[in-house]
Amino acid sequence: MTDRVLVLNLGSSSLKYRLLDGATGVAEATGSVERIGEDSATLMHSVGGHDHTEERHVTDFEDALRSALDAFDRHGPAIDRDDLAAVGHRVVHGGDLFAEPVVVDDHLLDTVEDLVPLAPLHNPANLEGLRVALRLFPDVPQVAVFDTAFHQTMPEHAYTYAVPVAWREKHRIRRYGFHGTSYAFVSRRAAELLDRPVEDTNLVVLHLGNGASAAAVRGGRSVDTSMGLTPLEGLVMGTRSGDLDPAIHGHLHRELGWSLEEIDRALYRESGLLGLAGANDFREVTQRRAAGDEAATLAFDVYAYRVRKYVGAYYAALGELHAVVFTGGVGQHSAVLRAAALDGLSRLGIVLDAERNEARSSDARFVSADGSAVAVLVVPTDEEWEIARQALEVVRGAQ
Numbered sequence: 001m002t003d004r005v006l007v008l009n010l011g012s013s014s015l016k017y018r019l020l021d022g023a024t025g026v027a028e029a030t031g032s033v034e035r036i037g038e039d040s041a042t043l044m045h046s047v048g049g050h051d052h053t054e055e056r057h058v059t060d061f062e063d064a065l066r067s068a069l070d071a072f073d074r075h076g077p078a079i080d081r082d083d084l085a086a087v088g089h090r091v092v093h094g095g096d097l098f099a100e101p102v103v104v105d106d107h108l109l110d111t112v113e114d115l116v117p118l119a120p121l122h123n124p125a126n127l128e129g130l131r132v133a134l135r136l137f138p139d140v141p142q143v144a145v146f147d148t149a150f151h152q153t154m155p156e157h158a159y160t161y162a163v164p165v166a167w168r169e170k171h172r173i174r175r176y177g178f179h180g181t182s183y184a185f186v187s188r189r190a191a192e193l194l195d196r197p198v199e200d201t202n203l204v205v206l207h208l209g210n211g212a213s214a215a216a217v218r219g220g221r222s223v224d225t226s227m228g229l230t231p232l233e234g235l236v237m238g239t240r241s242g243d244l245d246p247a248i249h250g251h252l253h254r255e256l257g258w259s260l261e262e263i264d265r266a267l268y269r270e271s272g273l274l275g276l277a278g279a280n281d282f283r284e285v286t287q288r289r290a291a292g293d294e295a296a297t298l299a300f301d302v303y304a305y306r307v308r309k310y311v312g313a314y315y316a317a318l319g320e321l322h323a324v325v326f327t328g329g330v331g332q333h334s335a336v337l338r339a340a341a342l343d344g345l346s347r348l349g350i351v352l353d354a355e356r357n358e359a360r361s362s363d364a365r366f367v368s369a370d371g372s373a374v375a376v377l378v379v380p381t382d383e384e385w386e387i388a389r390q391a392l393e394v395v396r397g398a399q
């Protein structure tokens with residue numbers, strides 16, 4: 001029986017894929033198609049330590065997936081469709097309908113379509129990916145893994161916004177949360193590292209990448225998270241504002257005459273680190289801050305302070321905390337951000353070890369001081385492996 005899974009992750013104009021062993025996480029090949037639908041797309045296929053890159057015109061998602069399969073044919077490894085246990089799909093928004101991964105069928109496609117209003121940027125691409133993969137791999141089980149699923153365990157008082165009942169009942173307005181696949185992976189890995197049963201482990205997990213969020217995880221289950229109805233709420237991100245006063249929308253509209261679309265666009269694409277410092281890449285912000293740039297210094301401080309506030313809030317939400325866990329590109333690599341975010345928290349029992357924090361490693365590891373009552377961990381996330389693992393579980397469970 002094969003454990004091979006092809007994982008597909010479609011964005012608004014990109015496809016990322018990985019062929020891997022769902023049981024061990026070992027990847028055979030990985031790749032991406034960027035700028036689908038534009039004049040020229042970049043296809044990158046990486047296998048056996050070699051990157052094969054080419055520019056070609058890719059019209060749509062079907063063309064993108066066919067181009068990827070073509071790259072497998074030319075550069076290997078061969079994908080024999082009988083030798084695939086599943087195709088695993090990342091689907092961004094499952095609303096409150098999916099707490100688990102599910103096998104894709106026509107009913108599921110209709111349901112994901114119904115959820116498009118909740119994720120107008122992401123779900124249409126995910127839906128198209130599901131349809132195309134069903135056409136190209138008709139005999140292979142397809143499994144949808146939802147970014148929101150992990151957070152379906154949040155208690156009502158954590159996911160409910162203080163808005164009129166009709167908004168919540170008719171328009172599904174509530175906190176959903178995202179990055180769930182990453183939280184599932186990282187929480188399990190953190191419990192292993194702490195040598196505690198996951199059921200008895202309380203964590204504040206900080207997923208700090210281009211998108212960024214925090215989660216309070218009790219016993220392997222999400223009890224709160226910083227992203228909300230959409231992935232705009234919460235921490236400062238590369239180009240997204242995170243938390244702000246909701247009255248800013250009306251204020252901008254009245255002051256500047258901006259439409260809702262223009263305001264949304266500014267908050268999603270022109271805010272965050274980009275808005276504060278003119279750069280959305282955290283490395284650049286850090287380098288400019290080190291060189292004394294004022295805007296970059298403010299951007300860094302706002303970012304770190306927001307993270308610290310959430311650590312405090314979620315510590316209070318959990319009552320007892322075993323570890324603060326950093327993941328995502330920034331969380332995994334930026335020692336200076338980890339130090340700034342946790343600065344002054346020793347009275348809460350959170351103490352970093354400077355040398356461990358600054359040591360470079362790609363392994364999951366402790367960066368707290370020996371006497372720290374709360375551990376601080378860095379755990380590299382692996383969303384593709386988690387999708388493959390969950391896809392395998394569903395397929396095996398269905399057999």
Ligand code: AMP
Binds near residue numbers: 210329333334
């Ligand atoms: P991700 O979305 O998880 O790939 O994370 C992307 C973010 O991680 C970008 O803002 C990068 O600048 C940041 N990042 C990656 N490597 C480093 C590093 N060595 N130091 C600081 N930030 C980094």
